[in-house]
Amino acid sequence: MKLYFAPMTCSLSPHIVLRELELPFELIRVNNQSKCTADGRDFRTINPKGYVAALELDNGEVLTEGPAILQFLVDQVPGNTLAPAQGTWERVRLQEHLSFISSEIHGGSAPLFNADLPDTVKTMFKQKLCKRLDFLCHQLADQQYLMVTFGVADAYLFTVLQWLPVFNINIEHWPTLAAYMKGIAERPSVRSAIAAENATQPV
Template identity: 50%
Template sequence: MKLYYLPGACSLSPHIVAREAGLPLSLEKVDAKSKRTESGRDFLTINPKGYVPALELDDGEVLTEGPAIVQYLADLAPASGLAPAAGTLARVRLQEWLSYITSELHKSYSPLFAPHTPAEVREERQAYLERRYGLIEDVLARQPFLLGERFTVADAYLFVVTNWSKAVGLDLSAFPALLDFQKRVAARPAVREAMAAEGLLKAAAA
């Protein structure tokens, strides 16, 4: 399998999941502006949507959309416990969290990265994110991960998205349980390996 990625973007989530699951994965970086991959391919011929992540399977099929990809990867390695079994209420709870993160957090960060976003829009999005993080703070104050005691693909996604707060100047100091969660996930060996592979750490042991 090959993951098309942008360092530190939402594609870091399936990258982490693959490493957590022990799945072999090759990486190919995408240039967001030119829409070319590092091998020179036109990324739009791989994913017409034009954004990462895209997961190219061994048979040539391509999967897009992070929440779908991480569930697919978790199901390839069920013993990893990265996703509850399909058809269970716990699996629906996982999908509930993935939907919340993608719609309420992920997309709310987008205008904060755009240089020409008006100040009033920026302030509104930051306030919106703070309200949405309030619910997550309440959950993480009671348990180490979103679904309880076990790390799942939802935690990988939350970690990656929340890591963007530093880049956009979003102050999360009012959410100590969330910040503890970020540190806890950042310390996981698979997470460090993925971040190092994307050039986000000097080395996996740094």
């Protein structure tokens, strides 16, 4: 498998999960501005949507969209603890978490990266995002992870919450979330994924 990624983006979550599952994979860096890949191709010929993450399977199929990639990966390794089994109620709960992270946190953060957006508009997006952080803080108040054990939803949430400093949102206002992030940052899979991404050459 090949994971097309860009550092500090949402592609970190499937990268963490590939390492958690100890699946063999190749990392291919993408320049999100020029759309060039590290091996000299136009990324849009691989993913016409033009954004990471994209997972290329050994049979040539390309899968996009974080929640789909994460669930595909966990289903490659039967019996792992990163996601409940397909067809169970707990799996539906996982999908609820992934949808929330995707639309409310990931999607809710995207406009804040837009340098052209006026500060007044950014403030509105920030206020909405902070409400979602309040909710997450409440949800994680008496549990270490979103589900029973560390899983794909945590890899995704960790990835998108890493962007908060870029928006000048101080996670210390939500001590539960700050502790959650600190714990996940110490996982070997997370440390090695971030180190591997940082070790790649800019495209």
